[in-house]
Amino acid sequence: MATTAALNALSLDEQSFADRMIAAYAGTPGALLSILERIQEHHPHKYLPPEVLEYVGDRMDIPLAQIYGVVTFYALFNLEPQGEHTICICRGTACHTRGSRNLLQRLRLELGLPEESEEGADKLCVTTPDGQYSLRTVACFGQCALAPVVEVDHAIFGHVNEQALRREVEHLAGRKA
Amino acid sequence: MADKISVRIDGEYVAAQQGQTILEVARAGGKFIPTLCWLENLSPVGGCRLCIVEVSGVGRLLPACTTPAQDGMSVTTNSEKLTQYRRMALEFLFSERNHQCAVCVSNNHCELQSMAQRLGVTNVRYPYSFPKMRVDASHERYVLDHNRCILCTRCVRVCAEVEGARVWDVSGRGIHSLIVSDMNRPWGDSKTCTSCGKCVEVCPTGALAEKGFGVEEMVKRDRKVRRLAGRRGGHV
Ligand code: SF4
Ligand code: SF4
Ligand code: FES
Ligand code: FES
Numbered sequence: 001m002a003t004t005a006a007l008n009a010l011s012l013d014e015q016s017f018a019d020r021m022i023a024a025y026a027g028t029p030g031a032l033l034s035i036l037e038r039i040q041e042h043h044p045h046k047y048l049p050p051e052v053l054e055y056v057g058d059r060m061d062i063p064l065a066q067i068y069g070v071v072t073f074y075a076l077f078n079l080e081p082q083g084e085h086t087i088c089i090c091r092g093t094a095c096h097t098r099g100s101r102n103l104l105q106r107l108r109l110e111l112g113l114p115e116e117s118e119e120g121a122d123k124l125c126v127t128t129p130d131g132q133y134s135l136r137t138v139a140c141f142g143q144c145a146l147a148p149v150v151e152v153d154h155a156i157f158g159h160v161n162e163q164a165l166r167r168e169v170e171h172l173a174g175r176k177a
Numbered sequence: 178m179a180d181k182i183s184v185r186i187d188g189e190y191v192a193a194q195q196g197q198t199i200l201e202v203a204r205a206g207g208k209f210i211p212t213l214c215w216l217e218n219l220s221p222v223g224g225c226r227l228c229i230v231e232v233s234g235v236g237r238l239l240p241a242c243t244t245p246a247q248d249g250m251s252v253t254t255n256s257e258k259l260t261q262y263r264r265m266a267l268e269f270l271f272s273e274r275n276h277q278c279a280v281c282v283s284n285n286h287c288e289l290q291s292m293a294q295r296l297g298v299t300n301v302r303y304p305y306s307f308p309k310m311r312v313d314a315s316h317e318r319y320v321l322d323h324n325r326c327i328l329c330t331r332c333v334r335v336c337a338e339v340e341g342a343r344v345w346d347v348s349g350r351g352i353h354s355l356i357v358s359d360m361n362r363p364w365g366d367s368k369t370c371t372s373c374g375k376c377v378e379v380c381p382t383g384a385l386a387e388k389g390f391g392v393e394e395m396v397k398r399d400r401k402v403r404r405l406a407g408r409r410g411g412h413v
Contacts, residue, residue, distance in 0.1 A: 063359075065360070073349065
């Protein structure tokens with residue numbers, strides 16, 4: 001969210017990585033998207049801090065408002081640090097009718113995450129304060145036959161119920177040590 | 178010299194030039210087509226869909242502000258069907274944000290309001306969404322009230338194309354779209370804003386206003402900005 005605090009300067013590594021990406025994609029269509037995607041992937045917390053966006057904007061002569069517009073338009077970009085593990089629950093129609101709301105509520109309770117806010121209910125992305133888990137929703141994985149579908153650290157699970165989901169999360173907790 | 182073409186507008190033949198939009202041709206011929214996001218001499222975006230027209234032989238309605246006129250085209254600018262759709266577009270705008278005209282700085286000087294009156298919108302048939310919206314009063318001279326914004330992007334375009342400061346853009350998408358300055362920081366903290374006030378003058382509603390004006394007191398004067406915009410070579 002908006003902060004007026006002085007921005008941290010970019011580390012040398014971040015700068016040179018950004019410079020390399022800008023050079024690599026310069027002149028290709030959709031360059032900004034590819035550049036930001038690679039930079040986000042490179043970040044240990046898989047997100048785009050404001051100072052990175054400012055740096056890229058400055059280097060590519062793209063207005064800050066335009067960059068901000070792009071990163072808030074595409075769901076793939078994160079503006080907040082992401083957790084160690086990501087659990088993504090499908091809230092598409094098929095999964096909804098198969099109880100994905102309950103899965104989401106259950107997981108919120110277990111992870112101690114706040115209730116759904118009124119605004120922005122279509123795209124959820126919250127991270128536990130300890131930085132362990134990010135909980136997200138998606139509009140459809142394209143695997144409706146397996147509804148309800150949950151993705152845990154890039155692995156897709158179908159026909160998930162509350163027990164199965166808890167097992168997976170406990171499994172992650174065991175692994176994290 | 179551009180090629181001359183001939184277009185039929187509401188049955189009358191009008192001489193035009195290749196490359197002109199339907200809207201430009203119609204206006205030159207003295208025809209009124211309702212517009213909201215379009216502003217003379219700014220690049221057109223076709224966002225508000227108020228300027229839709231019927232083109233014979235084309236199955237769908239086309240926005241006059243972005244559709245190039247073609248030789249032999251026959252255009253209808255006014256019909257019962259068009260009025261219905263235009264009213265609907267306006268009603269959606271009213272239901273999307275919070276337009277309480279009676280307490281708005283732009284009451285009686287608002288393009289959204291006067292367009293609704295002109296097109297006979299007497300009520301809104303869709304449920305209001307009453308979103309909770311912020312008001313950014315951080316700029317020393319101006320205020321941005323998201324409650325009145327219709328996302329026409331005139332401010333975005335005038336700032337980029339005429340002033341060259343590129344302060345504004347649209348963030349998010351769909352119902353969550355929002356006008357932002359720089360990186361969504363308070364307007365008053367913007368390092369790019371030159372405080373020229375062009376965005377305020379061209380904003381069709383009470384979303385952008387000058388500080389120090391009460392209800393009904395904000396009168397926009399966009400003539401100078403349009404003239405200035407007309408001096409640049411072509412659209413950006
Ligand atoms: S911006 Fe226009 S339509 Fe909206 S409340 Fe103000 S006067 Fe009414
Ligand atoms: S602030 Fe005014 S000019 Fe800018 S998009 Fe909103 S309504 Fe249009
Ligand atoms: S609705 Fe969940 S995968 Fe399609
Ligand atoms: S004036 Fe043409 S779409 Fe808004």
